[in-house]
Amino acid sequence: MTTPPPDAAARRAARPVICYPTETLPAPDLGLYARARAEAEKTGEVLVPPRAARCFHVPAGGFFRISCVDGPQVGDLNLWNAADLSERFYSGKTRALHGTHLTTGHRMWSCFPHLRPMATITADSLSWYGIDADGAGVHDVIGTRCDPYTNALLGGAPYHQCCHSNLTRALAAETGLPPAEVERHVHDVLNVFMCTGFTRDTHQYFMKASPVRPGDHLEFFAEIDLLGALSACPGGDCGAEHSSDTAACFPLRIEVFAPAPGVLNGWKPPTPNSYDRSHGA
Numbered sequence: 001m002t003t004p005p006p007d008a009a010a011r012r013a014a015r016p017v018i019c020y021p022t023e024t025l026p027a028p029d030l031g032l033y034a035r036a037r038a039e040a041e042k043t044g045e046v047l048v049p050p051r052a053a054r055c056f057h058v059p060a061g062g063f064f065r066i067s068c069v070d071g072p073q074v075g076d077l078n079l080w081n082a083a084d085l086s087e088r089f090y091s092g093k094t095r096a097l098h099g100t101h102l103t104t105g106h107r108m109w110s111c112f113p114h115l116r117p118m119a120t121i122t123a124d125s126l127s128w129y130g131i132d133a134d135g136a137g138v139h140d141v142i143g144t145r146c147d148p149y150t151n152a153l154l155g156g157a158p159y160h161q162c163c164h165s166n167l168t169r170a171l172a173a174e175t176g177l178p179p180a181e182v183e184r185h186v187h188d189v190l191n192v193f194m195c196t197g198f199t200r201d202t203h204q205y206f207m208k209a210s211p212v213r214p215g216d217h218l219e220f221f222a223e224i225d226l227l228g229a230l231s232a233c234p235g236g237d238c239g240a241e242h243s244s245d246t247a248a249c250f251p252l253r254i255e256v257f258a259p260a261p262g263v264l265n266g267w268k269p270p271t272p273n274s275y276d277r278s279h280g281a
């Protein structure tokens with residue numbers, strides 16, 4: 001520990017400044033989305049088995065709903081542009097724009113050079129949870145995804161049902177490519193239903209049993225044509241441990257809805273970011 005300078009208290013008292021004020025961030029038209037959703041028709045359903053992942057497609061203008069089915073279960077969500085896997089969800093910038101946990105009205109942003117909304121959250125049955133006494137909330141963009149590499153690094157036994165591997169197998173099945181080839185497209189997730197925060201003393205990432213119960217759901221509006229993949233985490237409700245078969249695990253349901261014809265007339269998917277990519281060169 002170093003010795004604090006004489007003006008340590010004054011330095012610590014500097015005023016926090018929000019890095020990215022969102023007043024100028026284009027706001028989603030939630031009223032339009034609500035009208036589109038009211039007349040929407042279910043067009044598909046995918047059941048994700050415990051300790052596995054499945055892919056799903058949602059055309060731009062459609063909706064998808066992730067639901068808790070038989071028991072408390074968290075899910076790890078990846079999103080790609082259905083026509084270009086190199087455009088994918090950017091967890092870090094989404095966190096910088098919206099905060100550590102997402103809820104209704106927040107958007108899932110894509111990576112550079114695109115940086116545009118891929119999906120907008122339109123319903124969250126767990127929005128009542130807020131931030132609890134431990135500083136935890138649900139649906140975080142602070143974790144990454146459980147994976148066999150970190151597990152090995154920390155001395156765990158080889159385990160193949162981590163979310164990273166589940167997502168890799170699902171994307172391999174979807175594309176017909178070998179797992180080792182598609183693995184590079186798997187990225188940091190939205191932790192659906194997971195309850196997480198940072199400890200107050202050491203600021204370490206922690207998880208606690210998810211408050212999710214059967215019937216709870218998180219719903220999204222697809223801003224562009226999406227390929228998604230959802231893993232039902234081997235951690236179950238993530239109240240104890242992951243990267244093993246110890247936790248009770250349950251399926252997750254994905255439902256896809258198409259808006260009624262005409263409701264979205266005049267609406268267009270967001271264009272890629274306006275920066276010219278010259279980088280001053």
Ligand SMILES: [Zn+2]
Nearest residue numbers: 146163233234
């Ligand atoms: Zn996981």
